Amino acid sequence: MKISYNWLKEYISIDVSPEEAAETLTATGLEVEGMERQAEKFDNIVIGKVLTCEKHPNADKLSVCTVTDGEREYPVICGAPNVAAGQVVFFARPGAVIPDGGFKIERRKIRGIVSEGMICSYKELGINDDHSGIAVLEDDVPVGSSAAEYLGQTDTVLEIGITPNRMDALSHVGVARDLAAVYRTSLTIPDISGVPDTLATEAQVVIEDPDLCPRYCAGIIKGITVKQSPEWLQRRLLAAGMRPLNNIVDITNFVMLEIGQPMHAFDLAEIHGREIHVRRAGTEQKFITLDEKERVIRAETLLICDAERPLAIAGVMGGENSEISDSTTAILLESAYFNPSSIRRTSKYLGLSTESSYRFERGADPNMVDWALKRAVGMILELAGGEYLGMIDEYPVEITPWDIDLRLWRVERILGIAIAEDEIRGILERLGIMVDNDGGILKCTIPTFKADVTREIDVIEEIARIHGYDNIPAKEGGEARYTGFFDETAFQNKLRRFLTGAGFDETIAVSLVTKKHATMFSDNAVRLLNPVNAERPYLRPTLAISMLETIATNVHNGISGLRIFEIGHVFDHSQDKERGTFVRGYLEFERLGIAMYGEVASRTWYAKERAHDFFDIKGTLTTLLKFLHLDNVARIHYCKGDPLTDYRFSVEIKDKTAGYIAQFGKTVLESFDLDQPVYYLELDMSVLEGAVEAGARSYIPVSKYPAVLRDVAFIFNEDQLAGEVVEAIYQMNEPLIRNIRVLDVFQHQTLGKGKKSIAFSLVLQADDHTLNDDEITRVMERVISNVTGSFSAAIRG
Amino acid sequence: MLEEISKTKLEIEAAAANISSREDLQAFRVTYLARKGKIASLFARLRDVPPEQKRSVGQELNALRSFAEELFKEREKHFEESRKEKKGFLDYTLPGREFPLGHTHIVSRTIADIQSIFVRMGFSIATGPELESDYYNFETLNFPADHPARDMQDTFFIEKDVVLRTHTSPVQIRLMESRKPPIRAIMPGRCYRNEVISARSHVQFHQIEGLCVDTRVTFTDLKSTLVAFAREFYGETTAYRFRPSYFPFTEPSAEMDISCFLCHGDGCRVCKFTGWLEVLGCGMVDPNVFKAVGYDPEELTGYAFGMGIERTAMLRHNIPDIRLIFENDARMLRQLG
């Protein structure tokens, strides 16, 4: 909201600079987000006098002039037809920036002759559209004085950010009230007593839906002249960011900006039956607003109608049919109070937010309605002439100030400091809150313009913000009670440390994904009702989408290989509509995704280059499981028939499905524009965390006796899985076997067709003695007979 | 003759000192010690020496030869040793075998940095869902339906009463519902806003909120906690100000500004020439929020605060565009992690 500082000072007499006032306002909660000093635009533009003026020797339409600013004479080339010696003009010296167009004045040559300035037209100064020639001023304007001053461009405009709770500050008087409270002074409100309380009989007002319109005032004026507003009024509106139209509309806008009450003027001649009906539309219908747009009105929308037809969308915008025109001679002036929620719904539905709806939906002051009407009437009579025929004030649902008890001790209880009662009373009274002490309790009567102050805590906030947050100290010392400690991100961070330590980079991608990818990975993906980006309307059902996108980005950016992980949430519709993880009908899980592609390492002097393969992702999984001490309770199963992957293995931990590892298939890769293998792992964080044993692990004594290493190789059929053999050896439950490693796997013609060799290395150890040869031989023989017996295998000599 | 011998001795001394390679060593031998070398030619001239001097000149010549031979052996030995050393020669300039280096994402790192400060002040850490009901995201947080406060946060809807959380504040509610006061916790997490993606705003961002509820918590506690945080996070000399603001779930509400650390308060583009940076929102927990979770606002008071992680990270690390943060270009990840 734009506040003119000059205008503001009509209601409050304080002797502070606009900069200081801005700081004060920010400190009370009316944040000044920007300041515009009008005069700045006119720096180096002064009143000058043309001393000489001759034709340019090399150009017909140009004149060579000498202009003085009272201190120095400047050679100036001027193209205006009306320039002449002796004129008093607006003169832009070097350094000036012409307001219209931003052209900077510098010394330069025009057709061979030096020019050191510019004589300006009104258009060039941004004052109006007059570009017929340079502006010629009265002879007695002092040469050398400021152009800004002459033009009345001396205001400072404050741009204030208004939070939704400050409906009381949506006007110049409202803003002045906060300043008055801080500077301990009072407000000067314009006198309206000159407008009599005549009851108008020319028209009738019927409020049919008082729930949406508790109060409606109408004033009738005849014999007015619609014309341009005087300059001072135009200047006020322009400073506040509104375009002047004509005196009637300008006055309604002026009063709104002054006191916060939106108003509307109807052409009385267009009010059929001279009746105003305030009612819901009743049926859906079309209506043309005064911005010449046809709008569809819903049945519950509140309208201002005459005997036959709608004239305005209440509180939002008037209709074209009853707009003030140059030929209007009689008007009905509306000042009303509408239900904030109703106006907000209408404004939202129509996608139409106006200065009027903005104020009504936040809450105007129902008891300022008649004051505003009289204020406008007074101004109209003065600026447009005419005869006031009185007003009608329908107020079926009276809204009166309300009382709040403020317990003084409660102020200290919330703010942590004691503020003297006198100080509190002073602050509240200057804000318009009446205060009465009733035995330690302040009875506060809240004016109806402070619709947001409804509870004791709101009154405390009013006190705190005027007292000044900076005057409430930070507490020194003091002990906080022990609250116990928990960290719901601890497991995340444990994995994060492990994975970054293991060389994985963490990524965080956008949770919103394309329809193509969401539906590729899930039949139950969740769609947004109102996506901002139509291309990404779905919530990711798997981290795989994010990670593949990240990989695609990096491949595109020329990165030759990557190992990344992301910890994030994934979403799905729940099969059972009545159930969900947090919100009924929806599943939401935290997952860990790990992906790798391309080079593990580039070639270097000590090693060859190597590309990622399946055993990198598998090894990542098994190392991670070891880190979490879950390696003995996890199983990896091959999954059949999956259109998305070349192969896929599910991971089970303690008999719960925890996730999978996979290499994505061509269809998936192509949909991300990828043409190289991507290895992927996704695990559910809560399954993982749930499986990890809580509490401290107990020490198990390590053997003091030496371990013995024995290698053994078998010849198997070539489709034999090494894992099955290892598993079978462990299943023997031989206590001396402590570890089994796969040493090598190879095929060779000497082994026979369709055969392969797998060699294992076994670690044997006892806890209570050194193994002797007999024991070792016994164990190895058991292993050999078990393997050759369980599989189609032969010992390799 | 004797003169010539002592001259040659000096020459040999200089030549030996200049031996710096095996080639030099060889040349030394050829020049002085070989059969046709300088010393041999001096011996040849012994014949012409008068007999009475022959003895003394012969002694001098023998001494010269020994001198040259010794120098040669010494230098030769030196080269032998350095060759032995060369067998175990270590080119320490070759790159070492590094292990792969992983990096934490800048968002996680910023959260961790902030968390560690609050943890030391006795705050726990809580998390919650990103897909939320209207009840948790708005209603319990004192956002009435049809209230302009709802315009403050552009919301993604899944259905009428189901949204993507617009802030981490619902975790405050879930926390108060599931635990008993006193409570002191911070809540990091991902949030969503239905905004057009640009350099300054994105459809998703991360927030960290804090909540403290106890029987005697006041605005002065709020200030001391946040001032301590700001000093630790932004630097000991950071100036700050609190100014009134509005959040539906706190009353009184405030914004905390810190002195711009880029221009030190002189005014720059980042602080919009105000010298201040808006870094967090805060306030005393609104009694309606306590009522919504069944706490007695007469007995308990509390404060809450919240800040945006991306904005914080962008300011701290001079990141010009929020989109870079979610693009995950490996080069950027490795720079900042």
Ligand SMILES: [Zn+2]
């Ligand atoms: Zn700055």
